[in-house]
Amino acid sequence: xxxxxxxGGGVVRPGSSLRLSCAASGFTFRSxxxxxxxxxxxxxxxxxxIISKDGVNKYFADSVKGRFTISRDxxxxxxxxxxxxxxxxxxxxxxxAREHDHGDYFGFWGQGTLVSVSS
Amino acid sequence: xxxxxxxxxxxxxSPGERATLSCRASQSVATYxxxxxxxxxxxxxxxxYDASTRAPGIPARFSGSGxxxxxxxxxxxxxxxxxxxxxxxxxxxxxxxxFGGGTKVDIK
Numbered sequence: 001x002x003x004x005x006x007x008g009g010g011v012v013r014p015g016s017s018l019r020l021s022c023a024a025s026g027f028t029f030r031s032x033x034x035x036x037x038x039x040x041x042x043x044x045x046x047x048x049x050i051i052s053k054d055g056v057n058k059y060f061a062d063s064v065k066g067r068f069t070i071s072r073d074x075x076x077x078x079x080x081x082x083x084x085x086x087x088x089x090x091x092x093x094x095x096x097a098r099e100h101d102h103g104d105y106f107g108f109w110g111q112g113t114l115v116s117v118s119s
Numbered sequence: 120x121x122x123x124x125x126x127x128x129x130x131x132x133s134p135g136e137r138a139t140l141s142c143r144a145s146q147s148v149a150t151y152x153x154x155x156x157x158x159x160x161x162x163x164x165x166x167x168y169d170a171s172t173r174a175p176g177i178p179a180r181f182s183g184s185g186x187x188x189x190x191x192x193x194x195x196x197x198x199x200x201x202x203x204x205x206x207x208x209x210x211x212x213x214x215x216x217x218f219g220g221g222t223k224v225d226i227k
Contacts, residue, residue, distance in 0.1 A: 035216075044206065044218055044219075044220050044221045045155075045157075045163065045206055045208075045218040045221075046218070047214075047215050047216040047217065047218070050214075050216075059213075059214040059215075060214070061214070061215050062215070095162055095163075100153075100165065100168060102168055102169060102172075103151070103168075103169075103210055104210040104213065104216060105153040105165060105168045105208065105210060106153075106155070106163070106165060106208070107165055107174070109162035109163060109164070110162065111162055112162055
Protein backbone atom coordinates (compact mmCIF):
# COMPACT_ATOMS: atom_id res chain seq x y z
CA UNK A 1 0.00 0.00 0.00
CA UNK A 2 1.02 3.65 -0.35
CA UNK A 3 3.35 4.72 2.43
CA UNK A 4 4.90 8.14 3.01
CA UNK A 5 7.31 8.65 5.88
CA UNK A 6 8.60 12.08 6.84
CA UNK A 7 11.75 12.70 8.83
CA GLY A 8 14.10 15.51 9.75
CA GLY A 9 11.97 17.62 12.04
CA GLY A 10 13.26 19.10 15.25
CA VAL A 11 13.75 22.17 17.41
CA VAL A 12 15.83 24.96 15.89
CA ARG A 13 16.60 28.64 16.49
CA PRO A 14 15.19 31.41 14.31
CA GLY A 15 17.35 31.91 11.24
CA SER A 16 18.44 28.28 11.19
CA SER A 17 18.00 25.69 8.46
CA LEU A 18 16.42 22.27 8.44
CA ARG A 19 16.01 19.62 5.77
CA LEU A 20 12.93 17.44 5.79
CA SER A 21 12.73 14.17 3.88
CA CYS A 22 9.78 12.18 2.62
CA ALA A 23 10.42 8.53 1.79
CA ALA A 24 7.78 6.92 -0.40
CA SER A 25 6.86 3.34 -1.20
CA GLY A 26 3.98 1.27 -2.50
CA PHE A 27 3.47 3.14 -5.77
CA THR A 28 5.33 4.22 -8.90
CA PHE A 29 7.03 7.23 -7.37
CA ARG A 30 8.15 8.86 -10.62
CA SER A 31 4.54 9.06 -11.80
CA UNK A 32 3.22 11.42 -9.11
CA UNK A 33 3.76 14.95 -7.89
CA UNK A 34 4.49 15.32 -4.20
CA UNK A 35 3.30 18.13 -1.95
CA UNK A 36 4.22 19.47 1.46
CA UNK A 37 1.41 20.70 3.69
CA UNK A 38 1.88 22.11 7.18
CA UNK A 39 -0.27 22.62 10.24
CA UNK A 40 0.66 25.03 12.99
CA UNK A 41 -0.28 23.93 16.52
CA UNK A 42 -4.05 24.08 16.94
CA UNK A 43 -4.50 25.61 13.49
CA UNK A 44 -5.71 24.57 10.06
CA UNK A 45 -3.92 23.20 7.03
CA UNK A 46 -1.61 25.27 4.82
CA UNK A 47 -0.23 24.10 1.50
CA UNK A 48 3.54 24.76 1.32
CA UNK A 49 5.04 23.40 -1.89
CA ILE A 50 4.77 20.97 -4.77
CA ILE A 51 7.31 19.24 -6.97
CA SER A 52 6.19 17.68 -10.24
CA LYS A 53 6.79 14.04 -11.00
CA ASP A 54 9.87 14.77 -13.08
CA GLY A 55 11.18 17.40 -10.67
CA VAL A 56 11.05 20.17 -13.26
CA ASN A 57 8.13 22.21 -11.95
CA LYS A 58 8.14 23.54 -8.41
CA TYR A 59 5.74 25.95 -6.75
CA PHE A 60 5.67 27.46 -3.29
CA ALA A 61 3.32 29.30 -1.00
CA ASP A 62 4.14 33.01 -0.74
CA SER A 63 4.86 32.53 2.97
CA VAL A 64 7.90 30.33 2.18
CA LYS A 65 8.94 31.52 -1.27
CA GLY A 66 12.64 32.38 -1.39
CA ARG A 67 13.36 30.53 1.87
CA PHE A 68 12.30 26.94 1.09
CA THR A 69 13.41 24.75 -1.79
CA ILE A 70 12.14 21.36 -2.85
CA SER A 71 13.86 18.51 -4.66
CA ARG A 72 13.32 14.85 -5.42
CA ASP A 73 15.38 11.78 -6.23
CA UNK A 74 13.31 9.37 -8.29
CA UNK A 75 16.01 6.71 -7.96
CA UNK A 76 15.57 6.74 -4.17
CA UNK A 77 11.84 7.50 -4.01
CA UNK A 78 12.54 10.51 -1.85
CA UNK A 79 11.53 14.17 -1.70
CA UNK A 80 13.38 16.79 0.31
CA UNK A 81 12.20 20.14 1.64
CA UNK A 82 15.11 22.44 2.44
CA UNK A 83 14.00 25.12 4.86
CA UNK A 84 16.30 28.12 5.36
CA UNK A 85 15.92 31.31 7.37
CA UNK A 86 13.38 29.64 9.60
CA UNK A 87 11.01 31.84 11.57
CA UNK A 88 8.85 31.14 14.63
CA UNK A 89 5.75 31.14 12.41
CA UNK A 90 7.19 28.18 10.50
CA UNK A 91 6.52 26.07 13.59
CA UNK A 92 4.19 23.30 12.47
CA UNK A 93 3.73 19.66 11.71
CA UNK A 94 4.89 19.16 8.13
CA UNK A 95 3.17 16.48 6.08
CA UNK A 96 4.20 15.18 2.71
CA ALA A 97 1.32 14.10 0.53
CA ARG A 98 0.98 12.36 -2.81
CA GLU A 99 -1.20 13.86 -5.46
CA HIS A 100 -4.44 12.07 -6.12
CA ASP A 101 -5.05 10.04 -9.29
CA HIS A 102 -7.65 12.65 -10.27
CA GLY A 103 -5.67 15.83 -9.85
CA ASP A 104 -4.11 18.06 -7.28
CA TYR A 105 -5.88 16.80 -4.24
CA PHE A 106 -3.98 15.09 -1.45
CA GLY A 107 -4.72 11.43 -1.88
CA PHE A 108 -2.24 9.99 0.59
CA TRP A 109 -0.47 11.56 3.56
CA GLY A 110 2.48 10.77 5.75
CA GLN A 111 2.25 10.87 9.53
CA GLY A 112 3.99 14.25 9.71
CA THR A 113 7.15 15.59 11.31
CA LEU A 114 7.20 18.43 13.83
CA VAL A 115 9.32 21.51 13.23
CA SER A 116 9.63 23.92 16.15
CA VAL A 117 11.38 27.27 15.68
CA SER A 118 12.07 29.01 18.94
CA SER A 119 14.74 31.09 20.61
CA UNK B 120 -5.81 33.45 -4.24
CA UNK B 121 -9.10 31.62 -3.76
CA UNK B 122 -10.35 31.89 -0.20
CA UNK B 123 -12.51 29.10 1.18
CA UNK B 124 -14.81 29.92 4.09
CA UNK B 125 -16.24 27.04 6.10
CA UNK B 126 -19.26 27.23 8.34
CA UNK B 127 -20.10 26.67 11.05
CA UNK B 128 -16.80 26.67 12.89
CA UNK B 129 -18.19 24.14 15.36
CA UNK B 130 -21.14 21.80 14.96
CA UNK B 131 -22.41 20.07 18.09
CA UNK B 132 -24.50 17.01 17.32
CA SER B 133 -25.40 13.63 18.74
CA PRO B 134 -24.64 10.23 17.20
CA GLY B 135 -27.27 9.33 14.66
CA GLU B 136 -27.97 12.92 13.70
CA ARG B 137 -27.38 14.42 10.28
CA ALA B 138 -24.44 16.80 9.82
CA THR B 139 -24.40 19.50 7.15
CA LEU B 140 -21.12 21.36 6.63
CA SER B 141 -20.68 24.29 4.27
CA CYS B 142 -17.74 25.55 2.23
CA ARG B 143 -17.96 28.78 0.23
CA ALA B 144 -15.34 29.88 -2.30
CA SER B 145 -14.41 33.50 -3.03
CA GLN B 146 -14.71 32.75 -6.74
CA SER B 147 -15.91 29.81 -8.79
CA VAL B 148 -13.93 26.59 -8.43
CA ALA B 149 -16.30 24.64 -10.72
CA THR B 150 -16.35 21.20 -9.05
CA TYR B 151 -12.64 21.13 -8.19
CA UNK B 152 -13.21 20.77 -4.49
CA UNK B 153 -12.29 18.10 -1.96
CA UNK B 154 -13.20 17.34 1.65
CA UNK B 155 -10.87 15.87 4.28
CA UNK B 156 -11.41 14.49 7.76
CA UNK B 157 -8.80 14.92 10.47
CA UNK B 158 -8.82 13.31 13.89
CA UNK B 159 -6.56 14.45 16.74
CA UNK B 160 -2.96 13.42 16.27
CA UNK B 161 -3.61 12.03 12.80
CA UNK B 162 -2.98 13.16 9.26
CA UNK B 163 -6.00 14.28 7.24
CA UNK B 164 -7.85 11.69 5.17
CA UNK B 165 -9.41 12.38 1.79
CA UNK B 166 -13.17 11.81 1.87
CA UNK B 167 -14.58 13.44 -1.25
CA TYR B 168 -13.01 14.83 -4.42
CA ASP B 169 -14.39 16.66 -7.43
CA ALA B 170 -17.15 17.91 -5.10
CA SER B 171 -19.14 14.69 -4.98
CA THR B 172 -17.00 11.61 -5.63
CA ARG B 173 -16.25 9.49 -2.59
CA ALA B 174 -12.67 8.33 -2.22
CA PRO B 175 -12.11 4.55 -2.02
CA GLY B 176 -13.17 3.05 1.29
CA ILE B 177 -15.24 6.03 2.41
CA PRO B 178 -18.64 5.02 3.78
CA ALA B 179 -21.77 5.94 1.86
CA ARG B 180 -23.03 8.09 4.75
CA PHE B 181 -20.59 10.75 3.53
CA SER B 182 -21.76 12.73 0.53
CA GLY B 183 -20.68 15.93 -1.17
CA SER B 184 -22.58 18.34 -3.36
CA GLY B 185 -22.28 21.74 -4.96
CA UNK B 186 -20.54 23.58 -7.74
CA UNK B 187 -19.23 27.05 -8.43
CA UNK B 188 -18.89 28.74 -5.06
CA UNK B 189 -21.13 26.79 -2.69
CA UNK B 190 -20.45 23.27 -1.46
CA UNK B 191 -21.84 20.97 1.18
CA UNK B 192 -20.54 17.90 2.95
CA UNK B 193 -23.31 15.82 4.47
CA UNK B 194 -22.94 13.01 6.95
CA UNK B 195 -26.30 11.30 6.90
CA UNK B 196 -26.14 9.67 10.33
CA UNK B 197 -23.19 10.40 12.59
CA UNK B 198 -21.20 7.47 13.88
CA UNK B 199 -18.96 7.86 16.95
CA UNK B 200 -15.85 7.79 14.74
CA UNK B 201 -17.11 10.75 12.65
CA UNK B 202 -16.50 13.33 15.36
CA UNK B 203 -13.50 15.16 13.92
CA UNK B 204 -12.44 18.28 12.04
CA UNK B 205 -13.38 18.59 8.37
CA UNK B 206 -11.59 20.72 5.80
CA UNK B 207 -12.42 21.67 2.24
CA UNK B 208 -9.71 22.29 -0.39
CA UNK B 209 -9.77 23.69 -3.93
CA UNK B 210 -7.58 22.87 -6.89
CA UNK B 211 -9.29 25.08 -9.46
CA UNK B 212 -6.78 27.90 -9.46
CA UNK B 213 -3.30 27.53 -8.04
CA UNK B 214 -0.74 28.14 -6.77
CA UNK B 215 -1.64 28.33 -4.06
CA UNK B 216 -3.78 25.32 -3.34
CA UNK B 217 -6.00 26.49 -0.52
CA PHE B 218 -7.94 25.01 2.37
CA GLY B 219 -10.88 26.25 4.33
CA GLY B 220 -10.45 26.99 8.01
CA GLY B 221 -12.19 23.81 9.09
CA THR B 222 -15.39 22.74 10.85
CA LYS B 223 -15.18 20.78 14.07
CA VAL B 224 -17.96 18.27 14.57
CA ASP B 225 -18.17 17.48 18.25
CA ILE B 226 -20.43 15.47 20.48
CA LYS B 227 -23.39 17.32 21.94
